[in-house]
Structure formats: C-alpha cells, structure tokens
Amino acid sequence: MTFNRFQGTDTYLATPELRNAVNVAIALEKPLLIRGEPGTGKTVLAEAVAESLGLELISWNIKSTSKAQDGLYVYDTVQRLNDARFGDGDISDIRRYIKHGPLGRALVSSKRVVLLIDEVDKADMEFPNDLLHELDRMSFSVTETGEQFTAHQRPIVIITSNNEKELPDAFLRRCVFQYIAFPEKNTMANIVRVHHPNVEDELLKEVLLRFYWLRDLPSLRKRPSTSELVDWIAALARGGVGIEALADELPFLGVLLKRETDVEIALSARR
Amino acid sequence: MFVDFFYHLRHFGLKVTVTEWLALVRALASGHSRADLNTFYHLARCLLVKRETDYDTYDRAFASFFHDVEHDINITDEILDWLEDPITPDISDEDRAKLEALDLDELLERFRETLEEQTERHDGGSRWIGTGGTSPFGHSGAHPSGIRVGGSGGGRTAVQVAESRQFRNLRSDRILDTRQIGVALRRLRRLNRDDGPEELDLDQSIDASARNAGEIELVFAPPKRNRIKLLMLMDVGGSMDPHTVLCERLFSAAHAANHFKEFEYRFFHNCVYAKLYTDIARWKGEPTSDVLHNLDHTWSIVFVGDAWMAPYELLSVGGAIDYFHRNTRPGIAWLQEIRRRVSNSVWLNPVQRRHWSAPSIQLVHQVFPMFELTLDGLTEAIDVLRGTRPNRPQIAPADSDDRRYA
Incomplete structure (x- = not known):
C-alpha cells in the first residue's frame, strides 16, 4: 500500500487536502465521495486522476431515472423478443443480450480503471444504497445466465454529489469524503492561469476583485462559479476590454450571471 | 489517548462509527502517520x-482536543495500546460484533510482526514492507515518528486551521440559501397517478403481451404527479423586518x-x-374565510412569522395592531x-428557539x-x-392561564 500516488496534473491543480483524500481512497480501496458547489471541478478530478495514473476512465452520468442495476448490466429483452419474432440471430444465447453498464464494465475490465459516478444525488434516494453491495465486494452476478464477475483489480471509484439530496448514512460510512470549498483568490488565480496562460497580472487581479465582489453579494440567487469566470475572461480577452473599462462597468455580465434578477441586483449594488 | 479522540x-x-474509525487506524498503521498533525x-x-x-463541529472538536497537547504523541504506540484493549465498557453490542468480525488477535499479531521487522530494517530507508497485499497493514521503512504538534514548513498548524473554523458557514443549522431551501422543499411531495398526457406503462404492457x-x-x-398543494x-x-432577506429566500424558493x-x-x-393580503404592502386583501373556504385536507399550510407581538393582539377583540381592523374575533x-x-x-419562526419563551x-x-427557520428546522417542518x-403543537403548561394576557 503506498500513499502519495496522485499529485495532480498540468491542467488540474489539486489542493494538498484533495490530493490527500484521493490517495487515502486509493490506498484503502474505498470510494471517494466529492461534494462541493457546481463548478469547483468535481468531475474533472476523475479525469485528472485517470490521466495522472495512466488509467482508463469510465464515466457513469447519473440521471433522475438511473437505476443501480442499469450500471451493472441490462438484459435487452426487447431486442431478444424482436429477434424471436422476426427470426434474426441466435436467441438461445442469452449472453448476447446482456449489455454491461459503466459499473459492470469497470468490474469486468482486465486492467485497473477509474470509475466516475457523476452526480449520484440526482438519482432516487435509494440509489446509493443499491450500489453498496457491488462497491463493497467489487463483484456482481448476472441472474439470467448465472455468471459471476469479480474485479481483477478494484477500480478507483470517484463519486460526485451536488448535495441535492441527503445521501444515506450506510453509503457515507463506506466512502472517503472530501468537500471542495470554493477556491480563494490565490488558488483561483492559479486555476485561471492554467486556462488563460497569457492574461496580464493587473487585469487578472482586477477581474478577480470584481468576481469575488459579485460572489459576496448576499442576495444573489445563483453565484457565478469557476467555469463562468474562465468564460468571462475569455469574453473579455476577445472583446478587447481593458482594465480601465472594468473599473467603471461590468462588461459581458451575462456570462457570469444567468438570471435577470441577479443582473439587476449586481447593477444596483454598483451604484 | 488516541481512542479518546474517537469518543x-x-x-x-x-x-x-467503529467501521470508520478502523479505516483511520488502517490508514495510520499503513504509513500515513509519518506526517505531522496537519x-x-x-x-x-x-x-x-x-x-x-x-x-465545523469537527474543527471545534479537533481544536479542543489537540489544543493542550504539547509533547510529541507517538501514534503507533497509541494504536497498539488500543488494539490490546479495544473493547471499552460503553461500546454497544453491535459495535462489538463488528470489531470481533475483524479478528483482532490476528490483526494485532500481524501489526506487531511488521513493527518488529521495521525496527530491524530501520536503516533500510524508505522501503515499503507488506505481506503480499493481503495484510491490512503495511508501513514505511522509516519509523513513524508520531504526530507532532506544530506543522512543518511554516504553514498554519492543524490546530490553527481547526481553530479558524473556516467551515462555520456550512453548518446546517446556520445558513439557508435559496437553493438549499429549494432542495428541502423538493422533499415535500406526494406522488399519485393523475390525469395528464399518458406514458407507457411497462408492467401493464408486459402483462397484456403475455396474455x-x-x-x-x-x-x-x-x-x-406530485399532489401537494401548499399555502404559504x-x-x-x-x-x-430584520428577517426580510431570509423570508424572501424561502418565498422565492417555494415560488x-x-x-x-x-x-x-x-x-x-x-x-x-x-383579511389576508395578496401583496406585501397589504392593500389588496380578501376575506380569510374565503381563502379557508377553498382549502381542504389535501392542502398544507406553512406559516412564516416571528409570532412576536403583544399578547392582546392574539387574545383580545379589537386587539389587531392595525387599529382600523377592529377585529371582532x-x-x-x-x-x-x-x-x-x-x-x-406548521409554523416556521425566524426567531431562535431560545427566545421562544415570549408569551x-x-x-x-x-x-x-x-x-426554527433554519435548514434543520425546515427539514423537520417538512417531515411533519x-x-x-x-404533527403536535406544544402542550400548554398545566398552570397556564391564558386569560392573564387578555
């Protein structure tokens, strides 16, 4: 068991505590649960881990209709029924109709992979509980064929949550948990540099000042996030907006604020 | 000392839980303890x-626990001590069973072995010693020097980090933003099949096809569809007035x-x-009895208010604060x-519970x-x-005499 395997990548800056959490999760072979505001780079973390360890990434994007079973495999009965009606293919071999889902693929893979279960809280309340057994044992069986699959190498499981729903305790107990706080100014400057290496220091300073001022407005409905800041800087660069303009107005405000009421709040607070 | 931290x-x-604690012990025993308190x-x-x-609670606990620690703590010894006598009297039977399932003797024995090995190879540098990956323990060649108070590199120490309580704003009993309220309100649903555009009913289809x-x-x-009807x-x-921002948030989330x-x-x-009013300025109103007339048991009502007033406003005829009301009831x-x-x-009160003794x-x-109009309070209200x-109001104290406020 070794720690300090994941160190971040060129394009992803991980704070020491986040690196620590990733490495603990890898070493203890527990799923890593990442929570934080939208736009704090939760999903990108999985890509960074896969990239830095040279492993394949399998993503499972959870929707409100997602079922745990779908992640393992789907028995395509409709296809089989159709084949039976129209006489296509060999319908006696059920395995042909078993389609592995993302979790299933991560478990049957001969190599170690990174499995991203993205936005786990979007699904039904019971969804995380349904995953417990498979995540604990790292094995599953296909009832229809009686086949049993066990992971050769336990995948590195990274789970993200936007906190829309409270997750069950039993599920939380098994995870390593890390909350990604919204980056403070210095970290944010570094993050922006990764995306816009050529932005001038003075401009960046001014942009960040405006950005955090906006975020601190108390009555804002939706606070702008990292990705919106990166877009804003891109818009400012394209539009050729200089520091002077930033001092008096907020150009391209629509890139940062997506609600009419928020724009009004920001504009009236300027006065 | 180490296990004290758990309690x-x-x-x-x-x-x-014990499971989580054991995961920490595993991580420490496998070499993650070489670092400092940070x-x-x-x-x-x-x-x-x-x-x-x-x-935030963790920060407070951590700060108060490690605040007085001045000497070096050898975390390895602490774990050993703990493994020798892990069953403390106030551990529940369920937890005890979990501990026993781990086969502690074996765990302890293996842990000792690796430690002994480690002493022998102390000069060997940073080689990792494990027993083929199956052991829950592995360790670094360097003897874990234990936890030292005062982090390295001039950064803030963990106690300082903990003491700064930077996660205070995340406490669920303190903040409420629109989105959180929205999330809480989302739990308020009662699903029923209703009329509306139809969708494929798979179970029925399979049944019909089989027949x-x-x-x-x-x-x-x-x-x-959700059948909840809500009157706020x-x-x-x-x-x-001091609670305006909070109430606006609740209102906009519900809206x-x-x-x-x-x-x-x-x-x-x-x-x-x-009378109840449809606007905040309370110009346009309609009789309360009309509003009530349109309600039935399928509705839910959420009151938002501080219930802070002179008792006669509640108890007297003509007691309304806006004198033009001249309420007859x-x-x-x-x-x-x-x-x-x-x-x-239910009634949501932005005033903190400790002030609820007002008549x-x-x-x-x-x-x-x-x-309370906090995230916890809102969740409890929604559960009701x-x-x-x-769904129970507070029981009036036996000696209460409502008349004395009249």
Missing part, C-alpha cells in the same frame, strides 16, 4: 466526517419550486384576522380555525408545531407535512 468526536455530536487533521476528516455541514400469447401490446397510463402565509412588516400541484401565498401582519381564534380546517400546518410565541406554539414526524 471526543462522538461527544461533540459527530456520528463516527496530515492527520485532513486524513481523519476525510475518513470520519462525511458531511461538510459537520466540518396476448407474446404478441406485443402496449398499455398507456397517466404519469405520477407570511408575516410582513414590523418585527419581521420557483414547480413541483407543487398548487402553490398559493398570502400576507398578514403579526396575526391572521378577517381574537387572532388566536382565527389561528385555531385554520388549524382545525387544515391540520397539515405570544408560546400561545401560537400551542396551536401549531413550530420550527409529509407525515413522517408527529
């Missing part, structure tokens, strides 16, 4: 604390939540009398009638179950409306 955290209200702070947090709302000797037959049914009654003006079958809102000042009678009509009703709050609390929490 210390639990004492602070963190629900750390690393330990983060390591323990990511394994023991599973909600950012608990980060049809395998010839596929599709069955359609209306989808499930908000106190505006006067003593509610934006499009999953209610019906959502209505009315305003009042201090207490409900014969005391406010409390209106509240009681609303409660009778819609028992699925008017007590009186209202005896009509409606009352909760969902029927998963007893």
